[in-house]
Amino acid sequence: MTANPKKPWLIDAASLCSEIDSALVAVNVESPADFMIRTDAEISEREKLSRDKNWSLIRALVENKNPLDVLTSTFGADVKRHAELLGIDRKVVYRLLYRYWSLGQVKNAFLWNTSKCGGRGKSKSRESGIVPGRKPKYLGVVTEDRAIMLDKVHVSRINLCYGRFVSRKCGTLNDCYLWMLNKFYCSVNSDGTKGDLVRGAHPNLDQFKYQGKKFYDDLYVLKGRRGNKNWNKDLRPLVGIASQGVTGPCHRYEIDSTVADVYLVHRINRNWLIGRPVVYVVVDNYSRMIVGLHVGLEGPSWNGARHALYNAYTPKVDFCARYGVTIESSEWPCFHLPVELTADRAELLSNAGETMSNTLGTILNIPPPYRPDWKAIVESRFRLLNNKVDIRFVPGGVDARRQERGDRDYQLDAILDLDEFTQMMISAVLHHNKHLRVPHILTKEMVREGIEPTPLNIWNWGMNHNMVHSKVVTPSELKIALLPSQECRITRAGIQFKGVIYTCELAERENWAARSHNFSTKYVRVWYDPNSIENCWIKVGAEFLSLTIVPYLSKKFAGYRLEEVVDFLSITGQQSPDSKHDELIDSVRLKGLHNEIIDGAKAKKKVAGSPTSKADHKSNKQQKRSTEVAVERNAETAELGRLHLVKSPSARSIESTNAVTEHLSTRSAAFLKLVVSESQEPNP
Incomplete structure (x- = not known):
């Protein structure tokens, strides 16, 4: 559209088509003007009145007519007669007709083209010297303290100081504004010292905010104020989904840990508070299936993560039975190795993690620090599990209420032990896998087959269609790659591990205890499972031999976790302060009694006098002994x-x-x- 549309001209259609075919003329498809593409709700009433008025001036000429019906040989006379009828200048009619035809012959062609008004990116001219804005008043009287006319120096100072707010060098905009006034708008005394603020010569706070926002983009300010870490984690736009690039189950696992919001007690003594447990969860990225779980007291570290991975890579029937939960293998059919494993630096960025990767052939993905959004699926599992278990309101829960002064300490309400809490978490995981609805990850093939959008169904569908070549390894490879191990001394009683004595058929057959006791001390490496003190192995060649607790300790420790046994031995081995004090008192009394007896014996010896000679003192010991025996015997008789x-x-x-x-x-x-x-x- 030109600024001033001119009268259209007529051209033969055949000639126009010929020129288009010969490429002498190119068809230019123009989109409607911006000011015309608006709904009635976006148009002001004044603009509507102006549009309707202009439309009424030419309506009788163009309504229900083709432009060729108007552009005849009598076009000028018709326009003149129509203008005289309306009582307006015919130039107005010409201008409205040309605008109507050039803008698509629609009524909205007469809307105001305000998109062309003003100069985008250009500052307004203030050459008149008139200060913009409303004059300030105090008690109804106009005051002299008002905004000043900003020049380039003022604007540059504002932009410089506003940058301090953007880069978090100042806490608030008001602090930044005061810093600017102190820096640039205070007078200088004759002795060179800084004086007071010059009244009426500085920008006000509103000008400072307005100019600063004009110079700095809002997103730039937000990123500067919140920092790159928060921006990447919480504020940046999402351009994909967490499972992007994943082709099926077992393609990518995610592992993470959290400290549960509940305090637990010891199984051996319910009065022993053991603190809050660490929950590890392993999730399949494709199906949202929780494939591994570990509840312990160690982490976040490789020692805690390895147990969750071992659980993810092994069948779950025996694991659930260990905690009193009976399931079928089809209810938790996860015992496969992933192609990729995503975890925090704390867990897998170590030599042990590299050993695991080399042994099992799993690719490790270590996200950058402070980027939990790179494993968002496993992060969200903790919230879902907390809702299923409702940890906040179980006895000993941390967030059951906002604790105030005088309230009962929630640690004193703890009643669950580690096994009971693990049982609750297992039931929550089974419920999650079976009933969580994730329809947004269904594919067209799944929808076609009517798959219910739950993690268990999606996992089974993916496994049945062999979308990823899942891998299963031998128990020996898993133990080498994941289970912790420790060098243990072979004592006279057997293999000593964590204060418990173990033995095995090989050790008894080859007399390891006797050889280690009588000859040089022997050591053996023991692999163990912290979930049970009874699950310990030694490696002989390529096989693992199971160790058993010696009979006299089996009844004492059987069925307990490793942490519980270590705590039991540690706590029972400690002596209370009262007992230490009583022992010290009795030891002092015993020492005093012994000294009294010795002093009495010395006094009697002194009364008896010294022997005539050393030989006489030592002579006839047997005869003297017999005499004493006879006296003692007669007294007893x-x-x-x-x-x-x-x-x-x-x-x-x-x-x-x-x-x-x-x-x-x-x-x-x-x-x-x-x-x-x-x-x-x-x-x-």
Whole structure:
């Protein structure tokens, strides 16, 4: 559209087609003008009135007519007669007709073309010196303190200082504004010191905000204020989905951990608080199936993640039975290795993680720090599991209420042990896999076959269609790649691991304990499963031999987890402060009694005098010993003879006995008292 449309001209259709075919003329398809493509709700009432008025001026000439019916040889006379009839200048009619024909012959051609108004990106001219904006008033009177006319110097200062707000060098816009005033708009005293703010010579806060927002883009400010980490994690636009590029089940697993919001107690003693457990979850990216679970007390680390991976790569029937949950293999059919594994740097960025990758052939994906959105599926599983278990409101839950002063500490309400909480998590995982609806990940083939959009159904469908070549390895490979191991000493009693003694058929057959005790000390590497103290193995060649707890310890520790046994041995091995104090008191008393006896013996020795010679002192030891034995024997015989005085448990017999014992030795008196007390007991 030209700025001033001119009168259209007529051309023969055949000539026009010929020119188009010969490429002398090109067809230019123009889109409607921007100001015309608007709904009535976007058009103001004044603009509608103007449109309708202009339309009424030419309506009688063009309505229900073809332009050729108007552009005749009498076109000028018709326009003149129509203008005289309306009482307007014929130039107005010409201008409206040309505008109508050039803009598509529609009524909206007479809307205001405001898209061409103003200069985009150009500052308004303030050469008149008139300060824009409403004059400020105070108590109804116009004040002199108002906005100033901004020049390039003021704008550059505002942009410079606004950048401090963008880069988080200032906390708020007001702080940044005050910094600008102190920096650029304070007077300078004659001695060079900074004076007070010059009144009426500085921009106001509204000007500062307006100019700063004009110079800095809103998204640039948001990214600068929140930082790149928060921008990438929470604020950036999403350009894809988490399962993009995944072709089927077992293509990519995601693993992550969280500290559960509940306090647990020890199974051996319910009064022992063991804190909050660490929950590890392994999720299949394609089907949203939770393929692995581990609840323990260690993590986040490789030691915690390896147990969840071991659980993900092994069948689940025995695992669930360990915690009292009976399932069929079809309810949790996950025991395959993934092609890729995504995890945090804390878990897999280590030599152990590299060993696992080399042993099992799994590709490791380590996302950058502070980017949980790279494994968003497993991150969202914790929220879903929390909703299923409703952890906040179980006894010992952390977020059951907002704790205030005087409220009961929720740690004191803890009643669940590690096995009971694991049982709750297993039931929540089974419910998640069976009933979570994820219709947004269904493919056309799944919809065609009527697949119910749950993780379990999608997993089974993908496995039946062999979308990914899943891999299953031997238990020995899994133990080498995932289970922790430790060098253990072979003692006289057996293989000592974590304070528990183990043995096996090979060790008994080859007398490992005797050889290690009598010759050089032997060591053996033990692989173990923290979920049970009974699951320990040693590697002999390419095979793993199972270890068993020795019989006298089996009843004591069978059925417990490794953490529970370690805690039990640690806690029971500690001595309470009261017991330590009592022991110290008794030790002091014992030492004092011994010193008194020694001092008494020294006094008696001093009274007896010194021997004539050393030889005389050591001579006739056997004869002196025999004499002492005879004296001791006669004294004991006399004491036994006096036992006949006790004939019944009467007070008189007891008194006579007490009288006799006054002449006896202390040891004899104690012995006699014991016999008397036994004689007083009724005969059966």
